Amino acid sequence: MTTTQRPMRADARRNYERLLAAAGAAFAEQGTEASLEDVARAAEVGIGTLYRHFPTRRALLEAVLHDGVVTLDVRARELLESDSPEEALLEWMRHLVVHTTAYRGLAATLMSSIRDPGSELYVSCQTMRSSSARLLAAAQRAGAIRHDVTDADLIKLVNAIAWAGEHGDDDAERLLGLMMDGLRVRYERS
Known part of the structure; x- marks a missing residue:
């Protein structure tokens, strides 16, 4: 029934x-x-x-964030159609940083919810993680991003950049660039 x-x-x-x-x-x-x-x-x-x-507070936060998470998921699906998976991944991370810095304290709240199936934010966190995983996999298949990088790594790094932004570091674009440099496949010269 x-x-x-x-x-x-x-x-x-x-x-x-x-x-x-x-x-x-x-x-x-x-x-x-x-x-x-x-x-x-x-x-x-x-x-x-x-x-x-x-x-709960997290139930209220989930409701407030809901439309933004849906928009992020739609954007991730659009970015999967990009001719440059590496650029699509970077664009996705920019969107994720903006979303995660919408409210002071959100980065920490999301990080504590991503592994907690009992959290009201868990489904939203998993939606963002799944979107990240698809874009990361596309960039890895294209040979642009190291294969040892996981979607969990990506989420942690983006949230760290968002957390830094909450605490006065307003240079997210530079930090994303540094992050991408570390994620890219390196080719040794012969």
Whole structure:
């Protein structure tokens, strides 16, 4: 027997949308550890309403990030059609850094969620990891990227760049370039 979820009442849907908007603004201003009480107040609902919709902070963060993760996945699929898998991988990493630096604290939160199937962010993390794996594999098949590099390595390195950006290093492009230099296949001269 399957259970079907009833559609939200109009007032519940409005509360849900107001909570998402308020959380997005609070996370942008204060980081992922923003006060949930402040989020509820900004959405003009009680804290109980917030917790009915989002039982945990990570559930709320997942909902706020959802559309961005879908957009990233679509972009990764488009980049797979590129004539230059190496450039496609670099472009993907740029998008991933921008996504991961959207909110202070997000890089650390994502890294702690990527290996935790119980985390509300796990599915999103796995979507980003899968997208990274496909683009990495294409660049490796093209002979541009070392074969000992894994998708887990890529995610860790991109998150490290995002974390550095959160802590005052605004030179992500240079750091991505250095990272790519380390990932590229090296040919020895004869």
